[in-house]
Amino acid sequence: MVLLLCVPLSAGAQVARYVNPMIGTTGMGHCFPGACAPFGAVQLSPDTDTIPHNVAGKYQPRAYDYCAGYQYTDNTIVGFSHTHLSGTGHSDLGDILIMPQTGALQLNPGTKDDPDGGYRQRFDHATEQAGPGYYEVTLADSGVRARLTATRRVGVHEYTFPSGSNQRLIVDLLHGIYNYDGKVLWSSLRVVSDTLLVGYRITDGWARCNYTYFAISFSRPVINYGCSEKRDPAYRGFWRKFDTHHNFPDMAGRDMTAWFEFDSSRPDLTVKVALSGVSGEGALKNLEAEASGKSFDRIRNETLQAWERELGAVECEGSEDQKAALYTSLYHTMINPSVYMDVDGRYRGVDGEIHVADGFTNYTVFSVWDTYRAEHPLLGLIKKSRNTDMVRSMIEHWKQNPVGMLPVWSLMGNEGWCMTGYHAVSVLADAIVKGADIDRDEAFRAMVATANCKYFPSVKDYVSLGYAPFDGDATAASNTLEYSFDDWSIYNAALYAGRDDIAREFRQRALNYRNTFDPAAGFASPRFRDGSFKKDLDPYQTSGEGFIEGNSWNFSFHVPQDPDGLASLMGGRKALRGRLDTLFTMELPEQFYADNEDITADCLVGGYVHGNEPSHHVPYLYAWSDQPWKVQDRIRTIMNKMYRNEIRGLGGNDDCGQMSAWYVFSAMGFYPVAPGGDQYVLGAPYLPYMKVRLENGNTVEIKAPGVSDTNRYVRGVKLNGKPYGKLYITHSDLEKGCTLEFVMGPKPDRKRGLGEGERPYSLSTVPNL
Numbered sequence: 001m002v003l004l005l006c007v008p009l010s011a012g013a014q015v016a017r018y019v020n021p022m023i024g025t026t027g028m029g030h031c032f033p034g035a036c037a038p039f040g041a042v043q044l045s046p047d048t049d050t051i052p053h054n055v056a057g058k059y060q061p062r063a064y065d066y067c068a069g070y071q072y073t074d075n076t077i078v079g080f081s082h083t084h085l086s087g088t089g090h091s092d093l094g095d096i097l098i099m100p101q102t103g104a105l106q107l108n109p110g111t112k113d114d115p116d117g118g119y120r121q122r123f124d125h126a127t128e129q130a131g132p133g134y135y136e137v138t139l140a141d142s143g144v145r146a147r148l149t150a151t152r153r154v155g156v157h158e159y160t161f162p163s164g165s166n167q168r169l170i171v172d173l174l175h176g177i178y179n180y181d182g183k184v185l186w187s188s189l190r191v192v193s194d195t196l197l198v199g200y201r202i203t204d205g206w207a208r209c210n211y212t213y214f215a216i217s218f219s220r221p222v223i224n225y226g227c228s229e230k231r232d233p234a235y236r237g238f239w240r241k242f243d244t245h246h247n248f249p250d251m252a253g254r255d256m257t258a259w260f261e262f263d264s265s266r267p268d269l270t271v272k273v274a275l276s277g278v279s280g281e282g283a284l285k286n287l288e289a290e291a292s293g294k295s296f297d298r299i300r301n302e303t304l305q306a307w308e309r310e311l312g313a314v315e316c317e318g319s320e321d322q323k324a325a326l327y328t329s330l331y332h333t334m335i336n337p338s339v340y341m342d343v344d345g346r347y348r349g350v351d352g353e354i355h356v357a358d359g360f361t362n363y364t365v366f367s368v369w370d371t372y373r374a375e376h377p378l379l380g381l382i383k384k385s386r387n388t389d390m391v392r393s394m395i396e397h398w399k400q401n402p403v404g405m406l407p408v409w410s411l412m413g414n415e416g417w418c419m420t421g422y423h424a425v426s427v428l429a430d431a432i433v434k435g436a437d438i439d440r441d442e443a444f445r446a447m448v449a450t451a452n453c454k455y456f457p458s459v460k461d462y463v464s465l466g467y468a469p470f471d472g473d474a475t476a477a478s479n480t481l482e483y484s485f486d487d488w489s490i491y492n493a494a495l496y497a498g499r500d501d502i503a504r505e506f507r508q509r510a511l512n513y514r515n516t517f518d519p520a521a522g523f524a525s526p527r528f529r530d531g532s533f534k535k536d537l538d539p540y541q542t543s544g545e546g547f548i549e550g551n552s553w554n555f556s557f558h559v560p561q562d563p564d565g566l567a568s569l570m571g572g573r574k575a576l577r578g579r580l581d582t583l584f585t586m587e588l589p590e591q592f593y594a595d596n597e598d599i600t601a602d603c604l605v606g607g608y609v610h611g612n613e614p615s616h617h618v619p620y621l622y623a624w625s626d627q628p629w630k631v632q633d634r635i636r637t638i639m640n641k642m643y644r645n646e647i648r649g650l651g652g653n654d655d656c657g658q659m660s661a662w663y664v665f666s667a668m669g670f671y672p673v674a675p676g677g678d679q680y681v682l683g684a685p686y687l688p689y690m691k692v693r694l695e696n697g698n699t700v701e702i703k704a705p706g707v708s709d710t711n712r713y714v715r716g717v718k719l720n721g722k723p724y725g726k727l728y729i730t731h732s733d734l735e736k737g738c739t740l741e742f743v744m745g746p747k748p749d750r751k752r753g754l755g756e757g758e759r760p761y762s763l764s765t766v767p768n769l
Contacts, residue, residue, distance in 0.1 A: 015311045016304060018320075018327040021130040022647050024087065026072035028602050028611055029650035031332065032084045033070060033130040035148045035155070037303050038310045038334045039363070039386065042275055043084040044148045044155035045135065047094055048074035050109050053178040053205075064597050067091035069177050072647050077139065078109050078120045079172060080148060082155045082273055083212070085411070086335040087654025088367065089598045090418055092206035092411065094177035096214050096273060098157060102142040102165040107228045107257045109175065115141070119170050132311070132331060133303030149300040151290040152339050157271040158296040167262040167269065171216070173201050174230060174255050185209075187256050191249035194221035198280040207414035211348060212275060215283035217291075219270035222260045230255035270296055277413055278354055282342040289343040310334055313382045314664070317689040324645040326667055326687070329660035333375055334383075336656035337390055340364035340413065348413040349400040360392040366407040367656035369419035370613045372426045374661035377672040380434055381734065384695050388436045394424050395438070398446040406450045420457070420475055420548050421482035422450045429493035429676035434731050440497055447490050448502060451483075451509075459483070461529070467515040470526035470534060470546055477516050477526040477546035478614070481558040484513040488561035488763060489676030495769075496678075504769050511763070513559050517569050524556040540588060540607070543595040550599075551592065553583055553607050554615045560674040563624035564762035577625035580618070583607050584634055603652045605634075610642050611652020616662050617673045620681045623727045623760055629713060629748035632684035635666050636712045639686055668692065668702050669742065670729055673760065679728040681760050684714050685742055698737030707744040714752065716743040727753040728760040 024031035034045020047069035051062045065071055067088050069081065079099030085091055099119050110118020127138035135148040143162040150156060161167045173187040187201035197216040202209065226246045233253065242248055251258060262269060272291045276282035291299060311330055316323060341347035341362040349355045355362075379387035398406045401415060406424035409416040425447040432440055454460055458468035458479055468479040488510035494502035518525035518533040525533045526546025538545055539552035547555045557580075559566040567576040588607040593599040603611020608618060619634040642651030643663050654660055665671045669685035685704035692700040717724045718741040719733065729740070753759060 014308065015315075015327055016132045016307045018323040019132050019307070019311070019331045020324050020328050020645060021132070021135075021331070022072065023324075023328050023645065024650035024654055025068075025070055025647055027648040027650065028600055028652050029648070030067040030087045030089065030653050031650070032068040032086065033128070034080070034084065034135045035133050035150045035303070036335060037133060037150055037152045038306055039337065039339055040150060040152040041339045042082050042150045042153060042155045042273075043086070043335065043338075044080060044082050044150045044157070045084050046070055046077045046137065047079060047081050047097065047175070047177065048077055049112055050078055050175065050179065052180050054180045061597065063091075063178055064089070066177060067653075069094055072125070074112065075122055076112055076115045076120045077123050077137065079170065079175065080146065080157065081175060081177075082275060084177070085365065086332060086656055087650075087659065088656060089653045090206060091178045092176075092203075092210070094175060094179070095201065095203075095212045096275070097170075097172040097175040098271065098273070099170040099172070100139065100142065100144045100146065100159045100161070100269075101168040101170055101259075102144065102161065105168065105259060107170065107259065109172070131304075132307035134300055147296065149296060149303055151299060151303060153276070153286040153343070154272055154274045154291040156291060156296055156299050157273070159269045159271070161264065161267050161269070163267060165264060167264050169260045169262075169269075169271065171258045171260065173199070174257055176203060176205065178205055184254050186252070186254060188252040189227070189256070189258055190251070191222070191225065194223075195219075198283065200280065206416045206418070207412040209352065209414060210412045211277055213278065213280050213283045214276070215274045215280065215287045217272045217287060218260075218262070219268070220262050220266065223263055224261040225259060227251045227253075227256050227258040229253045230257075276342050277340060277348040278342055278346045282344070282346060286343050307331070310383075313693045315691040315693075316687050318687040321645040322687060325643045325649075326664065328645075329643065329663040332654050332660035333378055333657035333664065336365040336367065337363040338365045350397055350410065350413055350415055351400040351402065352413075353400070355396070355400070360389045361386075362396065363390045363393045364411055364413065365656060366390075366394065366410045366424070367658070368407055368409060368423045368427065369421060370655035370658035371661075372423040372430075372675055373613055373616050373658060374665055374672060375657045376427045377430055377675050378661040378664055380430060380436070381731075382692060382694065384436065388431065388438060391428055391431045391436060391438055391443075394427065395442060395446050398450065403453065403455050404449050405453045405456065406446055420479050422453070422456065422486050423482070425450055425486050426489035426676045429489035432493040433496050433676060433678050435735075444494065444497070444499060444502060447493075451487060451490060451506070462512070463509070465529070466512045467527050469529040471529045474544075475546060475548040477524050477552070478548045478550065478555050478558070480516040481513050481524060481555060484510055485558070485561050485674075487512070488674070492676050500769055507768065510561055511565070513562070514565070514569065517556075522570070523552040524558070525552065540592045542593045542599060549596060549612050550609060550614050554609050554618065557583075557618045557621055558614055560617045562763035563621050565764035566621075567624055568764070573624065573626040577622065577627050577630070580622055580625065580630070583618070598653065602648075605638055605641060610638050611659075613655060613658055616658070617671070620671050620673050620683065623681050623753065624762065626754075627750070628727055628753040628759075629750060631681070632713050632748065635683045636686065636709065639663065639666060640709065668700075669704070669740065677761055678731045679760050680731070680734070681728050682714075682717070682726075684712060684744070694735065694737070696735065698735065700734050700737065701739040702742070703739065704742040704744050707742070710746050711744040713745055713748040714742050715745040715749050716752075717741065725752065725755060726758050
């Protein structure tokens with residue numbers, strides 16, 4: 001592998017220098033290389049094409065490649081927009097695109113095949129530099145050097161124009177990611193002075209009513225400006241009295257692109273763009289609080305130090321490539337969720353109203369189907385106060401949501417409804433069990449209401465029948481499995497909190513996974529309302545078989561709350577291990593995932609789909625089999641294949657940090673198989689040494705001297721200097737601070753973990769209330 005980092009960082013950058021934002025910027029990673037602050041509202045990054053989501057209602061499959069706006073394989077840049085999702089498989093945003101321009105005025109973006117037909121420009125990757133909070137590139141057609149950095153709410157551009165060239169900025173309010181004709185409902189741009197603009201745009205995308213207010217300041221005065229509309233509006237009213245397209249300070253429209261010219265006597269131009277979901281006044285306050293009076297380099301350094309503080313929670317030893325993989329993964333876990341409120345605490349809720357965050361920071365971008373598995377548990381361990389605020393944000397979402405549910409997939413003050421399950425309940429449950437400072441009674445009301453929401457697919461039938469019926473529910477089998485796990489998380493949190501009334505209700509629901517296992521097929525299978533199972537189940541096929549973004553071979557293992565019960569359904573511990581062995585060693589032909597854009601060969605280890613989240617806990621299920629040591633082998637194989645210090649270095653969508661959080665946990669040597677519980681299942685450390693600093697001041701040290709691809713097997717474990725035979729460690733052990741020492745070797749200890757009480761938790765082995 002080749003270390004790709006090329007950003008000169010300050011002497012104070014101890015670990016941030018290992019972050020390589022280029023990892024995952026091509027292939028399935030869907031990562032962007034641009035600048036952002038930790039958990040910031042602004043992600044200022046280049047967009048390299050303009051593939052629409054649909055044309056006349058017909059989906060354009062190539063749009064999928066541009067979920068983050070950027071593909072490393074491209075050689076043109078359309079411009080630099082201020083909002084991006086990290087690693088997702090569906091998309092939106094790309095708000096407020098800015099592009100420097102010299103020469104003749106062009107207001108159309110042009111195309112990849114004909115960049116000279118618009119304002120996009122060619123570039124050479126050799127001129128790119130990327131690091132935490134920083135991005136730089138030279139635009140080849142104009143010779144302009146672009147440097148980008150960001151605070152939490154402000155994107156900062158510095159453009160250096162060639163001597164003697166004219167200087168112009170394009171501000172495209174029509175551009176967007178997953179764009180389509182009509183997505184922009186309205187945009188407005190007002191010239192407050194020759195160095196200050198304010199405006200907004202409203203879009204109807206995944207976030208169906210997304211308000212993006214902005215305030216833009218220039219370091220030098222505008223000398224000439226104007227705008228163009230893609231189409232003449234059918235009605236102008238009495239605005240027709242004015243030439244609103246040339247030097248008119250109040251511009252507005254649905255398809256508007258503006259331009260601003262500057263005197264060319266000086267080469268450098270600094271542009272600061274503050275965002276708000278609330279108002280233009282909010283954007284101005286954000287601009288004043290975070291960027292006013294500060295130079296580009298000062299802001300860049302402050303953001304770098306912010307990243308250094310966040311990433312410094314983890315210390316490690318290893319090769320340069322191993323450190324790059326670890327710290328880039330940790331970096332990816334700290335992009336989304338993102339702050340979604342102004343500096344004065346105001347934010348737009350999912351009810352469309354303006355609220356004030358009282359005593360917490362409000363967040364958005366909750367890709368919960370993905371992030372409940374490891375992203376939120378990781379933040380709950382190493383960034384507990386942030387994760388607590390995210391939980392509080394989810395509870396506020398529930399209060400504001402007319403449907404009465406916690407977030408399913410929310411962004412920018414909107415519920416996006418993507419994916420299945422009601423997994424936010426497990427995020428709340430995990431927070432309760434791990435001692436987060438939240439109102440438990442309120443949290444339980446939110447969880448119970450969400451788990452019984454009559455509007456959500458098949459929930460009413462699931463509660464009455466014990467499974468989601470395939471009649472009318474295309475993902476009935478996976479819904480049953482996912483709902484059952486979510487119900488377990490409510491049960492377990494209620495048990496922990498002494499809410500026996502809730503625990504009794506949800507324990508039985510937590511066992512509903514049994515109702516979707518077809519004894520004749522030997523797999524989880526969709527079931528009809530009359531109780532019969534689908535007759536012709538193809539357990540290899542990922543489309544049309546009752547599962548979302550997966551097949552029965554993978555989803556049949558989706559019982560993280562009760563692996564012992566799962567083993568019983570499969571025929572015992574040996575049968576469980578045999579089924580896992582087959583999954584990891586089979587060949588899955590492309591015909592079984594060809595119709596699923598979220599799964600490619602890059603995502604696979606045998607038939608195991610690591611590139612999509614439902615399988616992330618599966619290798620750890622060996623801990624409940626008759627050969628627990630195989631966890632150690634499988635985990636290292638997955639890490640070596642799926643996480644590399646290369647541009648195409650991620651084996652699947654990073655999904656707002658979930659893929660990366662899996663890596664960070666697995667590198668430490670343990671993983672939260674069942675979020676909502678207090679146990680982490682042991683695997684094997686990937687690195688010889690790691691130290692994790694917790695917010696409470698305690699540290700977790702993981703030592704595995706000599707660990708390598710050869711010495712991948714655990715021969716013995718000590719906890720705080722004492723021999724430790726269990727296959728799990730508890731959250732309490734970690735929070736109190738501890739030292740875990742692993743003795744590694746080339747051969748497994750085949751007896752370890754087979755003793756009484758050494759296996760991790762499983763629901764069916766716990767007595768009923």
